[in-house]
Amino acid sequence: xxxxxxxxxxxxxxxxxxxxxxxxxxxxxxxxxxxxxxxxxxxxxxxxxxxxxxxxxxxxxxxxxxxxxxxxxxxxxxxxxxx
Amino acid sequence: xxxxxxxxxxxxxxxxxxxxxxxxxxxxxxxxxxxxxxxxxxxxxxxxxxxxxxxxxxxxxxxxxxxxxxxxxxxxxxxxxxxxxxxxxxxxxxxxxxxxxxxxxxxxxxxxxxxxxxxxxxxxxxxxxxxxxxxxxxxxxxxxxxxxxxxxxxxxxxxxxxxxxxxxxxxxxxxxxxxxxxxxxxxxxxxxxxxxxxxxxxxxxxxxxxxx
Numbered sequence: 590x591x592x593x594x595x596x597x598x599x600x601x602x603x604x605x606x607x608x609x610x611x612x613x614x615x616x617x618x619x620x621x622x623x624x625x626x627x628x629x630x631x632x633x634x635x636x637x638x639x640x641x642x643x644x645x646x647x648x649x650x651x652x653x654x655x656x657x658x659x660x661x662x663x664x665x666x667x668x669x670x671x672x
Numbered sequence: 673x674x675x676x677x678x679x680x681x682x683x684x685x686x687x688x689x690x691x692x693x694x695x696x697x698x699x700x701x702x703x704x705x706x707x708x709x710x711x712x713x714x715x716x717x718x719x720x721x722x723x724x725x726x727x728x729x730x731x732x733x734x735x736x737x738x739x740x741x742x743x744x745x746x747x748x749x750x751x752x753x754x755x756x757x758x759x760x761x762x763x764x765x766x767x768x769x770x771x772x773x774x775x776x777x778x779x780x781x782x783x784x785x786x787x788x789x790x791x792x793x794x795x796x797x798x799x800x801x802x803x804x805x806x807x808x809x810x811x812x813x814x815x816x817x818x819x820x821x822x823x824x825x826x827x828x829x830x831x832x833x834x835x836x837x838x839x840x841x842x843x844x845x846x847x848x849x850x851x852x853x854x855x856x857x858x859x860x861x862x863x864x865x866x867x868x869x870x871x872x873x874x875x876x877x878x879x880x881x882x883x884x
Contacts, residue, residue, distance in 0.1 A: 608811055624848070627811050629869060630731060630746055631680060634698050641694070653698065654747040 590670060592618075595663045602639045606632040618660030636662075644670055674863040675799050675878045676736030676775075677789040678728040681870035687720035696723045699730070699748045707756065715758040721781060725764060728788035729753050729777045733770040735865050736790050739850045741771070753777075789865075789876040800825055801876040814868035819843045819851075822864055822875035826853060829879060853877070 600613055606628050607613045613626065622628045628636070637653050640646075640662070646669035656662050689695055696705075700723060708722050717725065730751040738744050756766035756777070764779040768790060778796055779788040780803070789801040802825055806817045823841050830841065840856040843864060853862045864877040 631685070631727065631869060633746075634695060635686075635689070637698070638689075638694055650698065650747075650749060654745060654750070657745060 675876040676732040677876035678731035679874035684870040690720040732790040818873035
Protein backbone atom coordinates (compact mmCIF):
# COMPACT_ATOMS: atom_id res chain seq x y z
CA UNK A 590 0.00 0.00 0.00
CA UNK A 591 1.41 3.41 -0.97
CA UNK A 592 1.71 6.29 1.46
CA UNK A 593 -0.86 8.28 -0.48
CA UNK A 594 -3.40 5.49 -0.06
CA UNK A 595 -2.64 5.27 3.65
CA UNK A 596 -3.11 9.04 3.92
CA UNK A 597 -6.56 8.85 2.33
CA UNK A 598 -7.61 6.03 4.64
CA UNK A 599 -6.14 7.85 7.63
CA UNK A 600 -8.46 10.79 6.96
CA UNK A 601 -11.37 8.46 7.69
CA UNK A 602 -9.78 7.42 10.99
CA UNK A 603 -9.21 11.05 11.97
CA UNK A 604 -12.65 12.24 10.89
CA UNK A 605 -14.59 11.65 14.14
CA UNK A 606 -11.89 13.39 16.16
CA UNK A 607 -11.43 16.46 13.96
CA UNK A 608 -13.56 19.57 14.33
CA UNK A 609 -12.41 21.28 11.14
CA UNK A 610 -13.44 18.89 8.36
CA UNK A 611 -12.23 21.23 5.59
CA UNK A 612 -8.76 21.29 7.09
CA UNK A 613 -8.83 17.52 7.37
CA UNK A 614 -9.31 17.23 3.61
CA UNK A 615 -6.16 19.29 3.05
CA UNK A 616 -3.83 17.53 5.42
CA UNK A 617 -0.41 16.36 4.30
CA UNK A 618 2.44 14.50 5.92
CA UNK A 619 3.62 17.63 7.74
CA UNK A 620 0.28 18.29 9.44
CA UNK A 621 0.62 18.23 13.23
CA UNK A 622 -2.22 16.23 14.78
CA UNK A 623 -2.53 18.36 17.90
CA UNK A 624 -1.34 21.81 16.83
CA UNK A 625 -2.80 21.92 13.31
CA UNK A 626 -5.79 19.58 13.42
CA UNK A 627 -6.54 20.56 17.05
CA UNK A 628 -7.13 16.96 18.01
CA UNK A 629 -7.54 16.63 21.76
CA UNK A 630 -4.71 14.64 23.30
CA UNK A 631 -7.32 12.43 24.96
CA UNK A 632 -8.30 11.22 21.47
CA UNK A 633 -4.78 10.29 20.35
CA UNK A 634 -5.09 6.88 21.98
CA UNK A 635 -8.45 6.42 20.21
CA UNK A 636 -6.83 7.22 16.88
CA UNK A 637 -4.05 4.70 17.40
CA UNK A 638 -6.54 2.00 18.40
CA UNK A 639 -8.80 2.80 15.43
CA UNK A 640 -5.81 2.67 13.07
CA UNK A 641 -4.77 -0.68 14.56
CA UNK A 642 -8.26 -2.05 13.98
CA UNK A 643 -8.49 -0.67 10.45
CA UNK A 644 -5.19 -2.18 9.30
CA UNK A 645 -5.22 -5.21 11.60
CA UNK A 646 -1.86 -4.23 13.04
CA UNK A 647 -0.46 -3.45 16.47
CA UNK A 648 1.40 -0.19 16.90
CA UNK A 649 3.90 -0.61 19.71
CA UNK A 650 4.33 1.94 22.48
CA UNK A 651 7.60 3.32 21.14
CA UNK A 652 6.12 3.94 17.70
CA UNK A 653 2.98 5.47 19.19
CA UNK A 654 5.03 7.91 21.25
CA UNK A 655 6.73 9.17 18.08
CA UNK A 656 3.44 10.07 16.39
CA UNK A 657 3.26 13.85 16.17
CA UNK A 658 2.45 14.48 12.53
CA UNK A 659 0.32 12.75 9.91
CA UNK A 660 3.59 11.55 8.36
CA UNK A 661 4.63 9.94 11.65
CA UNK A 662 1.30 8.15 11.74
CA UNK A 663 1.77 6.90 8.16
CA UNK A 664 5.29 5.74 9.08
CA UNK A 665 3.95 3.69 11.98
CA UNK A 666 1.22 2.09 9.84
CA UNK A 667 3.49 1.50 6.84
CA UNK A 668 6.14 -0.13 9.03
CA UNK A 669 3.63 -2.63 10.37
CA UNK A 670 1.72 -3.50 7.22
CA UNK A 671 4.96 -4.04 5.31
CA UNK A 672 6.57 -6.09 8.07
CA UNK B 673 7.72 27.79 39.53
CA UNK B 674 4.68 26.79 37.57
CA UNK B 675 1.63 24.59 37.50
CA UNK B 676 0.07 22.28 34.96
CA UNK B 677 -3.54 21.26 34.74
CA UNK B 678 -5.91 19.09 32.75
CA UNK B 679 -9.63 18.47 32.47
CA UNK B 680 -11.40 15.36 31.21
CA UNK B 681 -15.06 15.64 30.26
CA UNK B 682 -16.32 12.19 31.16
CA UNK B 683 -19.30 12.52 28.85
CA UNK B 684 -16.88 12.74 25.93
CA UNK B 685 -15.13 9.50 26.88
CA UNK B 686 -16.16 5.95 26.23
CA UNK B 687 -16.03 3.97 29.49
CA UNK B 688 -16.36 0.63 27.72
CA UNK B 689 -13.43 1.41 25.43
CA UNK B 690 -11.41 2.90 28.29
CA UNK B 691 -11.74 -0.38 30.19
CA UNK B 692 -10.28 -2.41 27.33
CA UNK B 693 -6.69 -3.58 27.76
CA UNK B 694 -5.63 -2.12 24.42
CA UNK B 695 -6.68 1.32 25.62
CA UNK B 696 -5.68 1.48 29.25
CA UNK B 697 -2.39 -0.33 28.68
CA UNK B 698 -1.25 2.74 26.75
CA UNK B 699 -1.91 4.92 29.78
CA UNK B 700 -1.38 2.93 33.00
CA UNK B 701 1.92 1.45 34.10
CA UNK B 702 1.82 -1.98 35.72
CA UNK B 703 2.29 -0.36 39.14
CA UNK B 704 -0.58 2.08 38.56
CA UNK B 705 -2.81 -0.80 37.52
CA UNK B 706 -1.92 -2.71 40.69
CA UNK B 707 -2.59 0.42 42.75
CA UNK B 708 -6.16 0.50 41.49
CA UNK B 709 -6.77 -2.99 42.85
CA UNK B 710 -5.43 -1.92 46.24
CA UNK B 711 -7.57 1.18 46.62
CA UNK B 712 -9.74 1.16 49.74
CA UNK B 713 -13.36 0.29 49.16
CA UNK B 714 -14.51 3.77 50.14
CA UNK B 715 -12.51 5.32 47.28
CA UNK B 716 -15.60 4.71 45.15
CA UNK B 717 -14.02 5.17 41.76
CA UNK B 718 -14.74 3.03 38.71
CA UNK B 719 -11.89 1.62 36.69
CA UNK B 720 -12.59 3.85 33.68
CA UNK B 721 -12.64 6.93 35.91
CA UNK B 722 -9.38 5.78 37.51
CA UNK B 723 -7.79 5.56 34.06
CA UNK B 724 -8.85 9.13 33.30
CA UNK B 725 -7.74 10.28 36.75
CA UNK B 726 -4.26 8.93 35.98
CA UNK B 727 -4.42 10.48 32.52
CA UNK B 728 -5.27 13.91 33.88
CA UNK B 729 -2.43 13.81 36.43
CA UNK B 730 0.03 12.71 33.74
CA UNK B 731 -1.16 15.33 31.27
CA UNK B 732 -0.86 17.98 33.97
CA UNK B 733 2.74 16.93 34.65
CA UNK B 734 3.45 16.98 30.92
CA UNK B 735 2.11 20.53 30.67
CA UNK B 736 4.17 21.57 33.69
CA UNK B 737 7.38 20.33 32.08
CA UNK B 738 6.45 21.48 28.56
CA UNK B 739 6.66 25.06 29.73
CA UNK B 740 10.44 24.79 29.87
CA UNK B 741 10.90 21.97 27.34
CA UNK B 742 8.64 22.80 24.43
CA UNK B 743 9.68 19.81 22.31
CA UNK B 744 8.29 17.19 24.71
CA UNK B 745 5.74 14.70 23.39
CA UNK B 746 3.00 13.45 25.69
CA UNK B 747 3.68 9.79 26.42
CA UNK B 748 1.62 8.65 29.43
CA UNK B 749 3.67 5.54 30.22
CA UNK B 750 6.79 7.67 30.74
CA UNK B 751 5.04 9.72 33.44
CA UNK B 752 4.53 7.47 36.47
CA UNK B 753 2.04 8.49 39.11
CA UNK B 754 3.93 7.31 42.17
CA UNK B 755 1.12 7.81 44.65
CA UNK B 756 -2.55 8.72 44.63
CA UNK B 757 -4.79 8.79 47.67
CA UNK B 758 -8.48 9.44 48.05
CA UNK B 759 -9.08 12.18 50.62
CA UNK B 760 -12.86 11.98 50.55
CA UNK B 761 -15.64 13.60 48.56
CA UNK B 762 -13.94 12.88 45.24
CA UNK B 763 -10.77 14.72 46.19
CA UNK B 764 -7.47 12.97 45.40
CA UNK B 765 -3.92 13.87 46.41
CA UNK B 766 -0.96 12.38 44.61
CA UNK B 767 2.60 12.58 43.41
CA UNK B 768 3.92 12.18 39.90
CA UNK B 769 7.46 12.00 38.60
CA UNK B 770 8.48 13.33 35.21
CA UNK B 771 11.78 14.45 33.72
CA UNK B 772 13.44 13.92 37.09
CA UNK B 773 11.01 16.25 38.86
CA UNK B 774 8.64 15.14 41.61
CA UNK B 775 5.36 17.03 41.41
CA UNK B 776 2.40 17.08 43.77
CA UNK B 777 -1.10 16.70 42.42
CA UNK B 778 -4.62 17.52 43.44
CA UNK B 779 -7.56 16.09 41.54
CA UNK B 780 -11.31 16.38 41.66
CA UNK B 781 -13.52 13.54 40.47
CA UNK B 782 -16.97 14.97 40.01
CA UNK B 783 -20.11 14.09 38.11
CA UNK B 784 -19.16 14.71 34.51
CA UNK B 785 -15.49 15.56 34.87
CA UNK B 786 -12.09 14.81 36.33
CA UNK B 787 -9.73 17.72 36.80
CA UNK B 788 -6.14 17.71 38.02
CA UNK B 789 -3.43 20.23 38.80
CA UNK B 790 0.23 19.66 39.62
CA UNK B 791 2.81 21.87 41.26
CA UNK B 792 6.21 21.53 42.87
CA UNK B 793 4.64 22.86 46.09
CA UNK B 794 3.88 19.98 48.48
CA UNK B 795 0.76 21.70 49.84
CA UNK B 796 -0.17 23.60 46.66
CA UNK B 797 -0.75 26.53 48.97
CA UNK B 798 -0.03 29.17 46.34
CA UNK B 799 -1.67 27.24 43.53
CA UNK B 800 -5.08 28.25 42.26
CA UNK B 801 -7.22 25.94 40.16
CA UNK B 802 -10.73 26.19 38.76
CA UNK B 803 -13.22 24.47 36.46
CA UNK B 804 -16.24 25.87 34.65
CA UNK B 805 -18.83 24.47 32.30
CA UNK B 806 -19.33 26.32 29.02
CA UNK B 807 -22.28 26.26 26.62
CA UNK B 808 -20.39 25.30 23.46
CA UNK B 809 -17.56 22.90 22.74
CA UNK B 810 -16.04 24.57 19.67
CA UNK B 811 -12.36 25.37 19.87
CA UNK B 812 -12.68 29.16 19.82
CA UNK B 813 -15.27 29.17 22.63
CA UNK B 814 -13.13 26.84 24.72
CA UNK B 815 -10.06 28.99 24.26
CA UNK B 816 -11.80 32.32 24.85
CA UNK B 817 -13.72 31.18 27.92
CA UNK B 818 -10.76 29.42 29.53
CA UNK B 819 -8.89 32.74 29.30
CA UNK B 820 -11.88 34.71 30.54
CA UNK B 821 -12.39 32.60 33.66
CA UNK B 822 -8.67 32.44 34.39
CA UNK B 823 -8.52 36.24 34.19
CA UNK B 824 -11.50 36.57 36.50
CA UNK B 825 -9.73 34.37 39.01
CA UNK B 826 -6.47 36.30 38.63
CA UNK B 827 -8.30 39.59 39.04
CA UNK B 828 -9.60 38.45 42.40
CA UNK B 829 -6.03 37.88 43.58
CA UNK B 830 -4.35 40.94 42.13
CA UNK B 831 -6.26 44.19 42.57
CA UNK B 832 -5.07 45.06 46.05
CA UNK B 833 -1.72 43.33 46.17
CA UNK B 834 -0.49 44.50 42.79
CA UNK B 835 -1.80 48.04 42.90
CA UNK B 836 -4.93 47.67 40.86
CA UNK B 837 -3.49 45.96 37.80
CA UNK B 838 -6.44 43.60 37.44
CA UNK B 839 -8.23 45.67 34.85
CA UNK B 840 -5.18 45.53 32.57
CA UNK B 841 -4.58 41.82 32.90
CA UNK B 842 -4.55 39.76 29.75
CA UNK B 843 -3.42 36.31 28.72
CA UNK B 844 -1.22 36.04 25.66
CA UNK B 845 -0.07 32.88 23.99
CA UNK B 846 3.10 33.04 21.92
CA UNK B 847 3.26 30.65 18.93
CA UNK B 848 4.15 27.21 20.28
CA UNK B 849 4.67 28.74 23.72
CA UNK B 850 2.78 28.57 26.99
CA UNK B 851 0.17 31.18 27.94
CA UNK B 852 1.56 34.26 29.64
CA UNK B 853 -0.13 36.77 31.94
CA UNK B 854 0.53 40.42 31.16
CA UNK B 855 -0.47 43.52 33.11
CA UNK B 856 -0.35 46.26 30.54
CA UNK B 857 3.16 46.02 29.08
CA UNK B 858 4.57 44.02 31.98
CA UNK B 859 4.93 40.24 31.89
CA UNK B 860 3.88 38.90 35.29
CA UNK B 861 5.61 36.05 37.02
CA UNK B 862 2.38 34.06 37.04
CA UNK B 863 2.62 31.09 34.70
CA UNK B 864 -0.90 30.05 33.86
CA UNK B 865 -2.05 26.69 32.52
CA UNK B 866 -5.29 26.36 30.54
CA UNK B 867 -7.20 23.22 29.63
CA UNK B 868 -10.42 22.36 27.87
CA UNK B 869 -12.34 19.28 26.85
CA UNK B 870 -15.80 19.28 25.38
CA UNK B 871 -18.00 21.72 27.35
CA UNK B 872 -15.55 22.17 30.21
CA UNK B 873 -12.64 24.54 30.71
CA UNK B 874 -10.09 24.65 33.52
CA UNK B 875 -7.20 26.84 34.56
CA UNK B 876 -4.44 26.91 37.13
CA UNK B 877 -1.68 29.26 38.16
CA UNK B 878 0.70 29.79 41.02
CA UNK B 879 0.81 33.07 42.85
CA UNK B 880 4.22 34.71 43.08
CA UNK B 881 5.84 35.08 46.48
CA UNK B 882 5.18 38.83 46.34
CA UNK B 883 1.42 38.23 46.64
CA UNK B 884 0.45 37.44 50.20
